[in-house]
Amino acid sequence: MLTSYHFEQIQRQNSRKMELVRTFLTKMGLGVDQDVEFFVVAFSNHQVVATGGIAGNTLKSIAVDERFQGMGLSTSLLSELVTMAYDAGRYNLFIYTKPDNYRRFREAGFYMLASVKDRVVLLENSKHRLSDYCYELSQHKKEGEAIGSIVMNANPFTNGHRYLVEHAASQCDWVHLFVVKEDRSFFSYQDRLHMIRAGLKDLKNVIIHEGSDYIISRATFPSYFLKDEGVINYCHTAMDLKIFRSHIAPALGITHRFVGTEPICAVTRFYNQQMQQWLTTPTLECRPIVLSEIPRVELESANLPVSASLVRNLLFDNQWDMIEKLVPKTTFIHLKQLFDLETSPYQVKRKAMSIVKQAQIPVEAETNH
Incomplete structure (x- = not known):
């Protein structure tokens, strides 16, 4: 059972590691959106076990290997993404994710903006900003x-x-x-x-x-x-x-x-x-x-x-x-x-x-x- 991992920030220009990201996301039923500027990727024994991308002030392409789910990797990944976004001066953040992930991100301080039934939800890191x-x-x-x-x-x-x-x-x-x-x-x-x-x-x-x-x-x-x-x-x-x-x-x-x-x-x-x-x-x-x-x-x-x-x-x-x-x-x-x-x-x-x-x-x- 894989238990340890480390994070890396990967730019789109890094073709070798981007190929690893694409392969992982494909396996997880996701793709690489063309507007993602860079990825935060978790590696374990040189294998990709989690990814998250930042496009403007939107977090997307978030996925965690099922072997690591329930081990806190999702929380750590989101924390890394938010920290990098804040470092870049992006404070009003949004997340596109599957409805199954809503509770996980809600616990991390993201709130529902809109949803397309059974397909995707859009969340933001504020309860009151839209209102x-x-x-x-x-x-x-x-x-x-x-x-x-x-x-x-x-x-x-x-x-x-x-x-x-x-x-x-x-x-x-x-x-x-x-x-x-x-x-x-x-x-x-x-x-x-x-x-x-x-x-x-x-x-x-x-x-x-x-x-x-x-x-x-x-x-x-x-x-x-x-x-x-x-x-x-x-x-x-x-x-x-x-x-x-x-x-x-x-x-x-x-x-x-x-x-x-x-x-x-x-x-x-x-x-x-x-x-x-x-x-x-x-x-x-x-x-x-x-x-x-x-x-x-x-x-x-x-x-x-x-x-x-x-x-x-x-x-x-x-x-x-x-x-x-x-x-x-x-x-x-x-x-x-x-x-x-x-x-x-x-x-x-x-x-x-x-x-x-x-x-x-x-x-x-x-x-x-």
């Missing part, structure tokens, strides 16, 4: 028969985004717009937020909310940030939409959610389809949310859908005349400022992406979200 967030949202609640909502990445903010918000604002008394917080897009969160605010300043019934971990984040919907790898996960979409309907929508009295049609990105198209199930189906717990899917705006001269990915591709090619036709004036001015200096960070990124494009490597698709 505190919803209380803060409720301070912005407005009265009206139709209260709309939009979740937007805007990488960058285009005329298509503007059209979607204008439509929602014309149909609703108030519209709550949530900006995706994750800094995993070409444009930073702060620049995307700036472009959205500047581009919608004249719409007085639109309330812009800064992003959170509870709306299209690496915790609630990691598939969104793995589009270029074609990752489509039913459980991810279910988690994100269940949290929105059960907690966020009631806090603001939201009755409608608006999205643009998605002809390009399969992940977002699947997410839009899943909204029909998770937002509109009547339940005893929550009132239905009306889903409005708006056709994508097209550039008439080229018969192309106006998309953020098209604008980025034009940026890579320095086609400013065409860009000016696709984005609001406020976005155009901001983009020119960001790319004004050859030494700016975005110029460096643009040149790198141009090389990728020339090499015909697929570039991440973008959506109206």
Whole structure:
């Protein structure tokens, strides 16, 4: 019987040891998610007996060899993962795990956020953080028969985004717009937020909310940030939409959610389809949310859908005349400022992406979200 073990931190670049991790996780019925940055691995006699990964502020790919279960290894593994996350400045933690593991993590101080029956549960290391967030949202609640909502990445903010918000604002008394917080897009969160605010300043019934971990984040919907790898996960979409309907929508009295049609990105198209199930189906717990899917705006001269990915591709090619036709004036001015200096960070990124494009490597698709 194996009784002793030691922990190692393994980076994704360590191909030899990562192969051991993949083999172990496969045996345990799990895979290696592409967004995991590093693993904490327990070895005993050179064999992998437990693993746990960290992706942003989410703990995942947690598994313990059955020979070591009941010996405290699970607790030690979780302690190692949490300590490493804290050392990296990540304090608001989430765990994706199988329902069978819920009690184990509950005893370690993690609480249920959402679950997909018999498949997966999402936990976080706070009993009150979600309710505190919803209380803060409720301070912005407005009265009206139709209260709309939009979740937007805007990488960058285009005329298509503007059209979607204008439509929602014309149909609703108030519209709550949530900006995706994750800094995993070409444009930073702060620049995307700036472009959205500047581009919608004249719409007085639109309330812009800064992003959170509870709306299209690496915790609630990691598939969104793995589009270029074609990752489509039913459980991810279910988690994100269940949290929105059960907690966020009631806090603001939201009755409608608006999205643009998605002809390009399969992940977002699947997410839009899943909204029909998770937002509109009547339940005893929550009132239905009306889903409005708006056709994508097209550039008439080229018969192309106006998309953020098209604008980025034009940026890579320095086609400013065409860009000016696709984005609001406020976005155009901001983009020119960001790319004004050859030494700016975005110029460096643009040149790198141009090389990728020339090499015909697929570039991440973008959506109206």
